[in-house]
Amino acid sequence: MEQEIIPAEPVLQGDGPEARRRLLELRARAREAGLWGLGFPESVGGPGLPLADYLLIAEQEGRSEFGPSVLGGETVVDVRMLLAHGGPRLLDAYLQPLVDGELSVSFGMTEPGRPGSQPQAVSTHAAREGDGWSVIGRKWFISNAGFADCTVTMARTESGLSALLIPTSTPGYRKVRSLKVYGRDTGQWEIELDHVHVPGHLLLGREGDGLAVAGERMTLGRTLRSMHWLGAAQRAFDLMCRRLREREVHGGLLSERQLMREHVFLSYSAISAARELSLRAAGVLDRGLDGRVEVAAAKVAASRTASDVADRAVQVFGAEGLSDDQPLSAMARRLRTTRILDGPDEVHITSAAGRLLQTFATATTFDFTRSGTDRDHTLEATAP
Ligand SMILES: Cc1cc2nc3c(=O)[nH]c(=O)nc-3n(C[C@H](O)[C@H](O)[C@H](O)COP(=O)(O)OP(=O)(O)OC[C@H]3O[C@@H](n4cnc5c(N)ncnc54)[C@H](O)[C@@H]3O)c2cc1C
Missing domain, CATH: 1.10.540.10 (Acyl-CoA dehydrogenase/oxidase, N-terminal domain)
Structure with a gap:
């Protein structure tokens, strides 16, 4: 690194x-x-x-x-x-190049004009065509679509939402525009699918299983990304603490100021707590249990922590922190987006709180020593 x-x-x-x-x-x-x-x-x-x-x-x-x-x-x-x-044909063609780092995959769920926090609202349509489908729709904020070789696309088929792996070279797949985030190119794209033919073997799971496939992908993705964001938070923390010990103002080091020390303390305690939540969520997933509450708590804590720590570090660096002379400005902008991507905070908070309250239907106290509930091993929709 x-x-x-x-x-x-x-x-x-x-x-x-x-x-x-x-x-x-x-x-x-x-x-x-x-x-x-x-x-x-x-x-x-x-x-x-x-x-x-x-x-x-x-x-x-x-x-x-x-x-x-x-x-x-x-x-x-x-x-x-x-x-x-x-399936076997899909794995034959795509697994090894992916494992070798030669193939990039993007994920296409969110659509312009539709609430991305409600996956059921997806309107991209896949009509039966030969042994596969013809897909029509538009997606946006598709990360890495600028160079991805395939997009796993959520589309509405006869039996509900289905996940289709669509090679970006297929006729009718068009990159419409790059969407700037806070005025910068960060690899987010709008794409159009205009009668894109997808052969049957590029279906992931069974037809109608799209929400379950996406939910499983997002559960793992959120847990991993929570830890990525906390790594970024630690880099901001290091930069902030080093600066506090170097910078002199009004005849003393910044590190001696009480209000500056609060930044250090709050950042330390938030990073430490969020790390534990992420590791706890991973432990639950490793045991094959339902980790929806733990993953939601980890995701919200990690995104808020990372965004707050980067913001404090910018404050400590003053104007220089806002400039591109330091990495903090780019980090603060990017980490702010984590409170929306992978499901906005509010969605995770609402659904996790609902599950926690549900336990009180049969209990009068919540047991914090236990985590995860027995998972139903059939595929189920885990998207929030
Ligand atoms: C940097 C970035 C990268 C992204 N990458 C991808 C990608 O690769 N693939 C992809 O498919 N999508 C991607 N997205 C889209 C992302 O998944 C959506 O932005 C997200 O799901 C929210 O959907 P939305 O933006 O349509 O907001 P909406 O669903 O319209 O929600 C707007 C706001 O309403 C509030 N809200 C929503 N639901 C509730 C609720 N239940 N209770 C209370 N308040 C609520 C929240 O404050 C939310 O921010 C990305 C987004 C960003 C910013």
Whole structure:
């Protein structure tokens, strides 16, 4: 992270050809160094670490927003989704290139004009055509769609929402525009699907299982990303504390000021608490239990913590913190988006609180020593 990825950040920004070239170069170096895909399961040649152990690596990968992409932390979610829900022909064509870091997958659920926090509102339509479907629709805020080779697309088929793996080279797949976030290109795209033919073998899971496939993907994704964000929070914390010990104002070090010390204390306690929530969520998922409450608590804590810590660090650095001379400004902007992506805070809070209250239908006290409830092993919709 410190030697290779953080120094390359200025080149890796955006999704132009230079950024892409550097990313692939760094991925190759990561593979050579044995650092690629440390979250992959054994069945595809990965170390097969339990999620709770891998999260400690993910935390370090998250120190740079590009760490998960260079080291395969982003790909973990796609590899597991394909393994769990891809049929033999799909796996034959896509699994190995994905595992090798040669194939990038984006995820297309959110649509313009529709509430993304309600997946059931998806209007993209897939009509039967031959052995597959013809897909019509529009998606937006599709991360990495600028260079992705495939988009896992949520579309409405006869039996409900289905997840289709659509190669971006298919006729009718069009990148409409890049959407700037806080005025910057951060790799978010609007795409149009105009009678895109998707053969039957590119269906993930069964027809109508889309919400379950997406929910499973998002549960793992949120847990991993929570730790990535906390890695970024720790980088901001380090920068803030180093600056406090160096900067002199009004004849004394900033680190001696009580109000500055509060930034340190609040950041330390929030990062520590959010880390524990993420590790707890991972433990629940590792045991095959239903971790929806734990994952929601981890996601909300991690996103709020990371956003708050970056904001405090910007404050400590003064005007320089707002400039691009420091990484903090870009970090603060990016971490603010985490309170909306992967489901806005409010959705997680509402659904987790509902589940917690439900336990009081049969109990008069909540047992904090227990986590996770027995999971129904049939596929069920876990999207919030
Ligand atoms: C940087 C970034 C990357 C993204 N990447 C992807 C991607 O790769 N693929 C993809 O499909 N989507 C992606 N998204 C979209 C993201 O998933 C949606 O923005 C998110 O689900 C919220 O949907 P929405 O923006 O339509 O907001 P809406 O659903 O319209 O909600 C707006 C606001 O209403 C409030 N709200 C919503 N529901 C409730 C509730 N139940 N109770 C109380 N308040 C509520 C919240 O404050 C919320 O922010 C990305 C978004 C961002 C910002």
